[in-house]
Amino acid sequence: MATRDRLDRAEAATALPDPEALSRNAGLLAEEIGRAAARYFQPAEGGAPPKGMNEEVAEIVRTLAGVAEKWFADPQKASEAQGRIAKEFVDLWGATWLRLQGQSAPAIAEPEPKDARFSHAEWSTNPVFDFLKQGYLITTRWAEYLVDNAEGLDDHTRHKAQFYLRQVSGALSPSNFLMTNPELIRHTLSENGANLVRGMRMLQEDIEAGKGELRVRQTDPTAFEVGRDVAVSPGEVVFRNDLIELIQYAPTTETVLKRPFLIVPPWINKFYILDLNPSKSLIGWMVSQGLTVFCISWVNPDMRHADKDFESYMREGVEAAIDAIGAATGEREVSAAGYCVGGTLLAVTLAYQAATGNTRIRSATLLTTQVDFTHAGDLKVFADEEQIKGIEARMSEKGYLDGSRMAGAFNMLRPNDLIWSYVVNNYLKGKAPSAFDLLYWNADATRMPAANHSFYLRNCYLDNTLAQGRMVLGNVRLDLKKVKVPIFNLATREDHIAPALSVFEGSSKFGGKVDYVLAGSGHIAGVVNPPAKAKYGFWTGGPAKGRFADWIAVATETKGSWWPYWFQWLEAQAPERVPARIPGEGALTSLGPAPGTYVRMKA
Missing domain, CATH: 3.40.50.1820 (Alpha/Beta hydrolase fold, catalytic domain)
Structure with a gap:
């Protein structure tokens, strides 16, 4: 038991951030963010102008705005849709309040079994992060309901709206942001922010690899060579x-x-x-x-x-x-x-x-x-x-x-x-x-x-x-x-x-x-x-x-x-x-x- 207690104390001590290292990495992070931003916003190769809202983003905005117009055209239906999400958030607030008091409460919204974004335990055990998770799921599923049930949409526009909504909801997931992801918070504190410095360096490298466009790497590009590691049949x-x-x-x-x-x-x-x-x-x-x-x-x-x-x-x-x-x-x-x-x-x-x-x-x-x-x-x-x-x-x-x-x-x-x-x-x-x-x-x-x-x-x-x-x-x-x-x-x-x-x-x-x-x-x-x-x-x-x-x-x-x-x-x-x-x-x-x-x- 004494050994276990010592290990627990040692683990707790290592989890505390080092203020000096944290401060130093904060400065390095600011420098790397500046470099990445400078590369991203400089003119692309060939003298093209800086990037703004491109055609794809404009198309997303037009399509989803068209869905909203269909709902606003019928005030009664719009009111019913607003009441739908309001009720779910009231239920979520109530469940979260019970959990903050140490009581159990059933989930209002649960992720799909294959959704790995919320697999870390604290998404469920911590009432605050559980609220963020469920609030996100309630909102995205409500938005999906609006797209699926908007009257007067042609099939192609509805298909586009469903597709673009997945892109927007995927981007806005709380799992993608440092301060709303419990796993990222713990990881950052344990590394004194060094992970963010490395990440910004990789971001800058990926913008360089994309010649001014962000090309997110999915694997180690140096690990393979065509004819040596892949495409090797004689x-x-x-x-x-x-x-x-x-x-x-x-x-x-x-x-x-x-x-x-x-x-x-x-x-x-x-x-x-x-x-x-x-x-x-x-x-x-x-x-x-x-x-x-x-x-x-x-x-x-x-x-x-x-x-x-x-x-x-x-x-x-x-x-x-x-x-x-x-x-x-x-x-x-x-x-x-x-x-x-x-x-x-x-x-x-x-x-x-x-x-x-x-x-x-x-x-x-x-x-x-x-x-x-x-x-x-x-x-x-x-x-x-x-x-x-x-x-x-x-x-x-x-x-x-x-x-x-x-x-x-x-x-x-x-x-x-x-x-x-x-x-x-x-x-x-x-x-x-x-x-x-x-x-x-x-x-x-x-x-x-x-x-x-x-x-x-x-x-x-x-x-x-x-x-x-x-x-x-x-x-x-x-x-x-x-x-x-x-x-x-x-x-x-x-x-x-x-x-x-x-x-x-x-x-x-x-x-x-x-x-x-x-x-x-x-x-x-x-x-x-x-x-x-x-x-x-x-x-x-x-x-x-x-x-x-x-x-x-x-x-x-x-x-x-x-x-x-x-x-x-x-x-x-x-x-x-x-x-x-x-x-x-x-x-x-x-x-x-x-x-x-x-x-x-x-x-």
Whole structure:
């Protein structure tokens, strides 16, 4: 007991701040804040003016103000809404008063079980911080009620308001501020404020890394190098043009399937999400099953590529790759897979080839791919006429969309996890984020050529022309119903980018047999789910017809990775095998080792 008492006293003593160190760190903090502010408010590179309320903030204000107008238009409904939140705060005041008197009281509002922002014990045990937490939850849920129940809002405006409200409520959480977060207060006192000094230094570094824009780091950027730590599967670049490098991967089996396989990754991110490391590389696993794998590595475009449009990406990307594969292997036909927007491009190519009598792609695997954008998820928030015109105006200045713009949009899909948790960890706790290959890839941004991105936003997200049979490419009207090749259509259950419902409904647009498979987890983890990990699972249930909820209700769940199930589907179509092909030993010689040069280009 005496030993325990001594330890308790020692712990209490170390918890007290050192006044001298606290004062010294306060001075250093002021200096670091000044440096960070000076860098942020100085003109951006290229002579742009200092930052003010940009278009995105103005759009948020306009949208939420429109919701408020709907409520103020009906004084009775507005009064009822005010009474709703007033009652909850009266109940909260009463419960808090009881707790301050040492009595117990039930919570008025509790966070969701997965909400890690309020996991520290004092958010519940301390009545003051519990009041802040519950008051925040009451207010944000009331605001959500206003958006959901505002009369007279069109669907797109309501969707925008719901999305923007999540951004605002995420930013205003008491967990994000030093003086309203009990964990941060204790952490700061225990370090005498040194954590804040480190945090401001990291803030300044992140503004520098963003060239005047704040680019919140999510991992240690020095921990990985492309070709050394990520994108490490051995192979050779066997073809290159202005848009792509084509990588042929080295075999690991004595025989391979006769029909070669082409991967069309998204150009919004770099291809090595499918080759992060040997233990979770889809590309490496495919090679190990006996596939001759070719993968497109898209160029990171600059102003020279401003006029490269969707047709360019089809002809100089997918079709050029198929031509090169034919030269390298002597095979006319290929199987292909497209991931995300790469899958959309693959579907467009299939429709174009079906219209022109081309039969070179004999089967297609679509990974979290949308062809019908009716239910396209939260990214559709950015795709109305006014916002697209704003994006096009920005792209016209340089000929491309900055990679940071797309990265920011993706982070906004999960702001508490991908933005504010890192703000708190980096700048308030003063802790550098841990090394994580997935987040390194996430931060390795790519640009979008102006012509390509404008076509994609307008024809897919805004007008949905592909699903309606109205998309025209190369003077050819595209009809997915003419696509008869077998299609493996993979969705993921928690996908925020290509929602499972959207992929499900897209299945009905094709004219041939479509195997719809629903994997567990989200847009990345649901796809990159190696068998050795035995994580998540997948659901199969026959043709994607009728209501999505009804399909799920009768679907069969299988534990583990979908990869082996998919490979059985693929192998059954063309099981013939030939001796393994060595990259660079065919008609196409090596232009350099994988992963090539395009993937190393920084935005």
